[in-house]
Amino acid sequence: MPTLYTMPGTCSLSPNIAVAWLDAPVDVHTMAYGDHKKDAYLAINKKGKVPALRFEDGDVLTEAAAILAWLGAEHGSEGYGRNTVLGRKEAEALSYMTSEVHAAYGGHFGPQNFAETDAAIEEVKRKTYEKLDGHYKRLNDTLRENGGEWYLGKRSFADTFLYVLTRWIDQTPLSYDDYSALKQHMSRMQADPGVQIALSRQNMEPIG
Numbered sequence: 420m421p422t423l424y425t426m427p428g429t430c431s432l433s434p435n436i437a438v439a440w441l442d443a444p445v446d447v448h449t450m451a452y453g454d455h456k457k458d459a460y461l462a463i464n465k466k467g468k469v470p471a472l473r474f475e476d477g478d479v480l481t482e483a484a485a486i487l488a489w490l491g492a493e494h495g496s497e498g499y500g501r502n503t504v505l506g507r508k509e510a511e512a513l514s515y516m517t518s519e520v521h522a523a524y525g526g527h528f529g530p531q532n533f534a535e536t537d538a539a540i541e542e543v544k545r546k547t548y549e550k551l552d553g554h555y556k557r558l559n560d561t562l563r564e565n566g567g568e569w570y571l572g573k574r575s576f577a578d579t580f581l582y583v584l585t586r587w588i589d590q591t592p593l594s595y596d597d598y599s600a601l602k603q604h605m606s607r608m609q610a611d612p613g614v615q616i617a618l619s620r621q622n623m624e625p626i627g
């Protein structure tokens with residue numbers, strides 16, 4: 420069976436939850452932090468990032484949205500990977516969450532990659548949190564407009580990535596109090612048995 424490579428605290432939790440929801444025949448392999456830069460893993464994914472999905476024939480798929488698309492197409496019954504309204508909306512939501520919101524975290528996790536002096540680094544951080552606040556407000560509003568329970572009004576893989584992004588709010592100066600729909604969504608996700616399986620497979624705990 421294919422192997423999904425994950426690491427605690429990372430966005431690989433999203434496909435890990437999808438594997439649990441689908442009860443898909445995928446082996447979840449959780450590495451210790453730091454192993455993603457070691458030769459053994461770089462031979463699997465030379466980007467040195469998680470997630471990665473290695474198939475039995477040795478082929479490797481990276482990028483969370485692509486892995487979710489494969490999981491949906493191969494093991495799902497509706498939604499992502501299919502030409503349905505939900506499938507199309509999931510593709511849109513996951514592209515936004517991975518390429519815009521996750522990418523905006525670059526200025527939080529590595530501000531020194533964008534500036535050199537201490538003052539400039541502080542400015543990068545300030546602008547990053549402004550930008551993230553805009554993204555979280557948009558995510559919070561969309562969730563609320565769609566009824567507040569699931570991001571697209573019905574449970575989908577978009578909820579798995581939204582949960583990852585919501586968990587990360589805790590690591591920034593932003594406050595959950597400003598995004599109450601996201602906070603409630605996080606609690607709902609943490610009560611879900613599939614999410615609990617994925618958290619434990621990834622050596623992670625519920626938060627909040």
Ligand SMILES: N[C@@H](CCC(=O)N[C@@H](CS)C(=O)NCC(=O)O)C(=O)O
Pocket residue numbers: 428429430431455467468469470481482483484517521
């Ligand atoms: N665009 C990639 C981003 C993957 C990514 O940045 N993963 C992070 C964890 S959330 C990682 O592996 N970081 C380790 C590092 O950069 O050292 C995706 O959506 O899968």
